[in-house]
Amino acid sequence: MSKITKITQGLDIPLQGGPQAKLVEAPKPNAYVIHPTDFHGITPKLKAKQGERVKAGSPLFFDKASPEVMFTSPVSGTVSAINRGEKRKLLEIVIEPDAQVEYESFTKGDPTSLSPEQVRQNIMLSGIWPSIRQRPYAVIANPNQSPKSIFVTAFDSSPLAPDYDFLIQGQEEAFKVGLAALRKLTTGKVHVGIHAEKTKSAAFTQAENVQVNRFSGPHPSGLAGIQIHHIDPINKGEVVWYLDALATATIGKLFMKGAYDATRVVAVTGSEVKEPRYVKGLYGTPIKNFIQGNLAEAKDYKPRIISGNALTGAKAMEANGIGYYHHQITVLPEGNHYEFFGWALPGFGKFSFSRTFFSWLSGNGKKYRLDTNFHGGHRAFVFSGQYEKVLPMDLMPVQLLKAVLIEDVELMEKLGIYEVAEEDMALCEYVCASKIEVQSILRKGLDMMKKEMS
Amino acid sequence: MKALRNLFDNLKPHVEKDGKFHYLHSTFDAFHTLFFVPNRVTKVGAHIRDYIDSKRSMALVVLAMMPALFFGIWNVGYHHYLATGVEATFMMMFLHGLIKVVPIIAASYTAGLAVEFTMAQIRGHEVNEGFLVSGMLVPLIVPVDVPLWMVFVATAFALLFGKEVFGGTGMNILNPALTARAFLFFAYPAQMSGDFIWISGLSAGEGIVDGFSGATCLAQAAAEGFTGTLHNGLGQAYTFWDMFLGVIPGSIGETSTLMIMIGAVVLLVTGIGNWKIMLSFVLGGLAMGLLLNGLAGYSDNAYMTLPAHYHLVLGGFAFGAVFMVTDPVSAAQTDKGKWIYGFLAGFFSIMIRVLNPAYPEGVMLSILLMNVFAPLIDHYVIQGHIKRRLARATASAK
Numbered sequence: 001m002s003k004i005t006k007i008t009q010g011l012d013i014p015l016q017g018g019p020q021a022k023l024v025e026a027p028k029p030n031a032y033v034i035h036p037t038d039f040h041g042i043t044p045k046l047k048a049k050q051g052e053r054v055k056a057g058s059p060l061f062f063d064k065a066s067p068e069v070m071f072t073s074p075v076s077g078t079v080s081a082i083n084r085g086e087k088r089k090l091l092e093i094v095i096e097p098d099a100q101v102e103y104e105s106f107t108k109g110d111p112t113s114l115s116p117e118q119v120r121q122n123i124m125l126s127g128i129w130p131s132i133r134q135r136p137y138a139v140i141a142n143p144n145q146s147p148k149s150i151f152v153t154a155f156d157s158s159p160l161a162p163d164y165d166f167l168i169q170g171q172e173e174a175f176k177v178g179l180a181a182l183r184k185l186t187t188g189k190v191h192v193g194i195h196a197e198k199t200k201s202a203a204f205t206q207a208e209n210v211q212v213n214r215f216s217g218p219h220p221s222g223l224a225g226i227q228i229h230h231i232d233p234i235n236k237g238e239v240v241w242y243l244d245a246l247a248t249a250t251i252g253k254l255f256m257k258g259a260y261d262a263t264r265v266v267a268v269t270g271s272e273v274k275e276p277r278y279v280k281g282l283y284g285t286p287i288k289n290f291i292q293g294n295l296a297e298a299k300d301y302k303p304r305i306i307s308g309n310a311l312t313g314a315k316a317m318e319a320n321g322i323g324y325y326h327h328q329i330t331v332l333p334e335g336n337h338y339e340f341f342g343w344a345l346p347g348f349g350k351f352s353f354s355r356t357f358f359s360w361l362s363g364n365g366k367k368y369r370l371d372t373n374f375h376g377g378h379r380a381f382v383f384s385g386q387y388e389k390v391l392p393m394d395l396m397p398v399q400l401l402k403a404v405l406i407e408d409v410e411l412m413e414k415l416g417i418y419e420v421a422e423e424d425m426a427l428c429e430y431v432c433a434s435k436i437e438v439q440s441i442l443r444k445g446l447d448m449m450k451k452e453m454s
Numbered sequence: 455m456k457a458l459r460n461l462f463d464n465l466k467p468h469v470e471k472d473g474k475f476h477y478l479h480s481t482f483d484a485f486h487t488l489f490f491v492p493n494r495v496t497k498v499g500a501h502i503r504d505y506i507d508s509k510r511s512m513a514l515v516v517l518a519m520m521p522a523l524f525f526g527i528w529n530v531g532y533h534h535y536l537a538t539g540v541e542a543t544f545m546m547m548f549l550h551g552l553i554k555v556v557p558i559i560a561a562s563y564t565a566g567l568a569v570e571f572t573m574a575q576i577r578g579h580e581v582n583e584g585f586l587v588s589g590m591l592v593p594l595i596v597p598v599d600v601p602l603w604m605v606f607v608a609t610a611f612a613l614l615f616g617k618e619v620f621g622g623t624g625m626n627i628l629n630p631a632l633t634a635r636a637f638l639f640f641a642y643p644a645q646m647s648g649d650f651i652w653i654s655g656l657s658a659g660e661g662i663v664d665g666f667s668g669a670t671c672l673a674q675a676a677a678e679g680f681t682g683t684l685h686n687g688l689g690q691a692y693t694f695w696d697m698f699l700g701v702i703p704g705s706i707g708e709t710s711t712l713m714i715m716i717g718a719v720v721l722l723v724t725g726i727g728n729w730k731i732m733l734s735f736v737l738g739g740l741a742m743g744l745l746l747n748g749l750a751g752y753s754d755n756a757y758m759t760l761p762a763h764y765h766l767v768l769g770g771f772a773f774g775a776v777f778m779v780t781d782p783v784s785a786a787q788t789d790k791g792k793w794i795y796g797f798l799a800g801f802f803s804i805m806i807r808v809l810n811p812a813y814p815e816g817v818m819l820s821i822l823l824m825n826v827f828a829p830l831i832d833h834y835v836i837q838g839h840i841k842r843r844l845a846r847a848t849a850s851a852k
Contacts, residue, residue: 235850340490357510373493373503374495380623382624384785396788399788430502431506
């Protein structure tokens with residue numbers, strides 16, 4: 001067995017409402033909703049027109065900059081609406097499904113016997129390619145580059161995250177085939193990142209012909225960025241691709257069945273969910289179908305529904321489809337209330353990473369119902385040393401963010417912006433006493449870099 | 455509470471963007487957020503945020519100063535009655551101290567809040583809480599007989615020229631409270647040094663016991679060298695524990711190392727104070743103290759024989775270590791930088807204290823000096839980090 005990479009900096013935010021190992025099926029919706037906005041940095045060009053018939057795997061749109069990568073439909077049916085926002089920004093593609101799903105047919109076969117080019121083409125045409133992302137910039141992988149390695153994350157350490165061991169059940173073979181396909185895409189290694197204690201599934205621990213890396217410690221140990229940093233760090237000019245184990249299984253199914261199977265299991269979590277559990281549905285299924293009848297009764301608050309986890313997910317409406325990259329829905333109480341002298345109270349029930357509230361006396365194990373209140377106001381960078389406690393990287397986070405703020409591209413590069421994505425530094429944003437919007441600042445820097453380098 | 459909530463709700467439309475009194479929004483926000491944590495929710499990025507904020511952090515620093523403040527108040531009274539030879543109860547001493555100290559605190563906060571609110575108004579920012587801390591630090595590091603107008607002028611000067619001209623909280627290079635202290639020291643040397651200002655009533659000179667001396671321990675050591683003991687105004691010898699507990703004359707809040715240590719515990723447990731800076735500062739001071747002890751034989755400066763551990767409990771060293779050098783804005787920001795910064799600040803404190811006859815105390819000047827050097831230290835630490843990254847990239851390219 002490989003040695004364990006111990007992640008010491010980080011934090012598991014003790015939220016209420018982690019998923020129980022129970023799986024139900026989401027009721028079939030009468031419309032599926034696809035959001036091109038799930039994909040950062042693309043300029044979507046429509047391929048399907050309103051009223052057109054599509055199959056599962058038929059292209060809906062593509063990125064102007066990378067026209068060979070298709071974004072496809074999860075079901076067969078009719079494109080019933082194309083909704084745009086300001087400046088005609090493409091927001092939603094709505095598909096009314098057929099009673100029975102028809103599949104577009106793709107190349108079927110053992111990926112080890114196919115050429116790298118065939119494997120690449122198959123994944124690009126089927127609509128699964130966008131699930132492979134790249135560092136630097138944390139955007140969809142550029143298929144014309146060759147990555148020095150590919151990282152598959154086989155556990156999720158985010159708040160209330162789904163258990164990948166549970167999600168992979170029944171897809172073990174597909175995962176194996178998916179890994180074989182990924183090996184065709186790089187001349188370097190394929191890495192599978194597992195949790196040293198929590199990951200039990202043999203599909204992960206016994207994965208063959210790949211390097212299995214074991215990690216221990218709190219969030220963000222499960223993030224690709226952290227794993228890459230500790231195993232095969234990115235330097236200037238290098239590219240690493242990453243995806244999660246479930247997308248890998250979807251790739252596997254593509255080669256086993258010759259079809260795009262957009263089924264996914266979503267963990268419905270959070271303190272405002274009556275019964276946190278797993279719900280099965282297709283990508284594009286509206287969130288309301290996942291949470292139907294399972295929300296706790298709203299009394300003093302309105303619920304906030306998040307596609308994804310509490311740190312990096314997207315605020316969503318019930319009618320929105322589940323995000324492309326998400327295996328989780330989190331429902332938290334909205335915190336739009338005033339609190340009298342809130343900052344001065346002892347705070348026994350207020351979880352804080354610092355020990356500035358007495359909640360730290362109640363010890364580990366206590367779970368909290370945290371709301372979305374900002375808990376303060378924006379301030380300048382006043383305190384130092386906070387971010388480093390939750391960022392397990394050899395990186396200077398504050399200096400990096402300041403380099404972004406002054407738009408010094410050269411300095412950003414020197415300080416290692418290639419290695420990070422917003423999610424890696426989401427905890428910094430969470431713990432920040434000055435309430436600095438770390439993730440959006442970092443994204444601004446990444447976009448600036450990408451523009452500069454292209 | 456309900457009435458207060460209604461009051462704010464009624465006022466709010468007037469200071470919002472289209473309101474008649476929009477220009478007052480900074481002031482309104484300052485009071486509003488003081489009483490109520492706002493109803494603002496997360497819009498971008500993480501949906502949940504830690505309960506900690508700037509107000510909480512700053513309030514805890516002020517709380518950590520309370521033991522030193524209360525001890526200081528008592529100590530003012532104690533020394534007053536010692537000097538006047540009056541038998542006094544604990545309450546009498548404490549009351550005398552209150553009467554002396556509260557106006558100084560009021561003067562400091564009045565000056566500071568006036569500057570803060572004005573600047574926030576001008577800039578249209580929220581009022582920063584940093585001043586809650588500086589406003590309490592200033593009274594603790596001045597002698598008790600300082601004229602109130604001087605406190606007022608010095609605090610206003612320090613905030614304007616030490617902080618606001620650099621862009622406000624978070625942007626300043628020098629520690630504002632120490633800037634105020636340095637301003638007093640250099641602008642009004644007659645009132646800020648000598649043996650009469652440390653004990654309440656001594657400068658007025660009425661009813662003082664014959665032959666009573668108001669010299670601080672540092673002044674004694676500087677004048678006569680260390681001959682085995684330091685003593686109080688009546689000539690009775692202090693033990694090390696007297697000095698540790700703080701029953702000695704000095705600036706209001708700086709004398710009791712014990713009380714300051716209680717504050718340090720609060721800062722360290724809550725994670726607000728930086729232990730690396732505190733520890734390295736003490737190590738730096740000890741190192742210089744020991745070095746001087748070792749070299750004492752080669753010099754005729756008898757001060758050098760003062761045992762190194764005495765330096766830690768005398769003057770403003772302990773206070774500087776816990777509340778001054780740790781100021782996160784003016785200290786080094788990088789981890790390695792913090793060690794270097796703290797150590798040098800402690801090292802120079804004792805060096806200036808002992809070797810420079812012009813200044814009775816070196817802590818203030820040493821910390822201000824290192825404040826100036828902190829960005830340079832950080833610069834080299836960051837350059838080192840960048841070099842390491844480059845080396846990794848080159849190694850990987852081979």
